[in-house]
Amino acid sequence: MKYKHTRPGANLLVWGLVVVAYAAAAATIVIETRDPEYRDLTRVGHMTIHAPDDARRLGASQVAALYRARSGTPFSTLAPGSTIRVIWADGSSELVRITDPSSPLGVRTVPGTQRMPADR
Template sequence: MNYRRFLHGAKFWFWVALFVAYSAGAVGLLMIDTYEDRYRLLSKVELTKVQSQPEVRSAGASQVAAVYRAQSGLPFSSLPAGSTFQVVWPDGSTETMMIVDPTSPNGVRPVPGSQMAAEPRR
């Protein structure tokens, strides 16, 4: 009897822990895919990839962040200084960016070591 009760309690807490871990992970990092229509034709994004110069990637990420803020429900509190987001460039490469100054046209910086090249197409 005690074994069944223990097993039932263990199952319950397992699912609670799994739900909490998933929720924390899902909220952790915003991913913006620049292949979406609203980002695809931005002038600083169109030809950008992780091999581009850091200044070019910063400018493109700043444009992406500005569009994201403008279209969010809370434009003044979304992506504040110090927050990070992952950007997927049009070629499929990804990197994490950090907001340094939300009011600056170049207020986004790449996080060193976060760049991942696009996988070759088969």
């Protein structure tokens, strides 16, 4: 039986790319504000991507705080730099990045990631 010999670095490169791609995909948490635990929050109820940026940031911060509080490790969940895809009540969505977990405006919207319901 003949074995095909490849360069040792090629296998390492391929597996490294697989691990990096998986980590990037796993790093984004999706939160649907239509779920019962989120839809009654004061800043989230009727939010859409057409609302002003500061209002969306407040809503996303409130959603992130509730997600953090419900997790088993609230102080290490959603650290600064984490990314969340927030799906608003009308089905529109956007990515937000955590900047300061202790601030009421502790998230920043990622420009160009706002999607209408049909665009998802």
